[in-house]
Amino acid sequence: VEPDAAWREEVLRLAKERDAVILAHNYQLPEIQDIAHHTGDSLALSRIAAQSDASTIIFCGVHFMAETAKILSPDKTVLIPDERAGCSLADSITGEQLREWKAQYPNAVVVSYVNTTAEVKAETDICCTSSNAVDVVRSIPADREVLFLPDQFLGAHVKRETGRENMHIWAGECHVHAGINGPELAERAADNPEADLFIHPECGCATSALYLAGEGIVPAEKVKILSTGDMVVAARSTKAKSVLVATEIGMLHQLRKAAPEIDFRAVNDRASCTYMKMITPAALLRCVRDGLDEVHVDLETARKAQGAVQRMIEIGQ
Ligand code: 13P
Ligand code: SF4
Incomplete structure (x- = not known):
């Protein structure tokens, strides 16, 4: 399946027919991010899933994200294009x-x-x-x-x-974020002294980044520990001409869209999450066409988990 205009049209037509909203996490393949009705970080997508009027949520992300949407909206149908998309964390x-x-x-x-x-x-x-x-x-x-x-x-x-x-x-x-390590970050920062550092807090290198700032190797105001959604916000306001990005490489797509004039580079360009990348154009087409894979959470488990997830979407911006 090619992610061409015909694919786009078919996916959107079938989604409409199903009364489905398509959500995509910032680590998805660029073509999946671009076709989704909403792209964002895990908190933003949970909030959208909870508020949506659509009777079906198609979650292009990993399994726990789709499960969270189901916990928040037990009466909605929640689909994930490939249920094998797990998470090592x-x-x-x-x-x-x-x-x-x-x-x-x-x-x-x-x-x-x-x-x-x-x-x-x-x-x-x-x-x-x-x-x-x-x-x-x-x-x-x-x-x-x-x-x-x-x-x-x-x-x-x-x-x-x-x-x-x-x-x-x-x-x-x-395993993806732990593999973005301190020595690699220090090397990239030394090669790009003008760059901002956008670092996801799951990274093994987050402590090293603060060390670099503490030692004056990188100016402290250039080191930003951010969630994926906050990276997009920071990209729109920074004055830097280049940014080193420490997170899963799918993130570069939204950053480049948000600030095309900035040179965004991955600290580790092998940091790709195989689970996130299981959501292919073919898998999404199958999902909207056949209603697969449906995500189920046992009712008793969902009832027990709901308060904790509800508190999560109420706290913070
Ligand atoms: P956020 O989108 O909340 O920053 O999460 C990153 C992540 O690793 C999700 O798997
Ligand atoms: Fe899980 Fe992949 Fe996110 Fe890592 S990058 S936390 S493995 S979904």
Whole structure:
């Protein structure tokens, strides 16, 4: 299937026929981002999914994102073009492991990144995404212990920002972001001294970026730790002529659209998420045509997870 004009027309016609809204995460293939009714980060897309009037949501992203939409709107049909699109970070903690961790800290508030399974969300007090993780943790009274999971790098970022000592962090990671490392970032920054650094907090290099700023190797105002949605906002306002981007490479497409005059370069151009890229033009066409794959969340699990996800979409901008 070629992502040509005929494909576009057919996908949009079938989506309309199904009363479906197509959502795409910023890491999707460019042609998928371009055909979607809305493209954005995980928080923005969850909010759109919750508010949409459409009876069907087609989620071009990974499975936990579609599951989150289903938890928020159990009466809607939620489809994902390929249900095998998983997430290594979501796989880094199971419901059973979380129950064991909670038993060690019975009074702690559990904050889970949205990159988790529905079963883990059902054991969670508040979910967060990378754009509101700091606000979510700040919303918890200072004397309460926090269990933050599953991403260790996002957890370290939140701990630094909030200065909170009573925060325990799960040692999970996303294989794509963990692979964007400090030495590689330092090398790119040295070669491009004028560039801004846009760094996703899931990256292994986030701490190194702050180190570079702290040592005066890169001016501190050039180092920005941002969610994918906030990167697009920052691209529109920066004065920099070039930007080094540390996140999954699908992000470059929205950044280049937002600010065509800026030279955006990946810190690691091999940082591609194979799960995100399973949503191909052919898979999307099959999805709108045949109504596959449908995402189901067991009703009891969805009921238990709903409060935590609802709190997530209410906190932060
Ligand atoms: P955001 O879109 O919230 O920045 O999330 C990034 C991510 O890794 C999703 O898988
Ligand atoms: Fe999961 Fe990482 Fe892929 Fe995002 S980039 S979907 S966190 S594996």
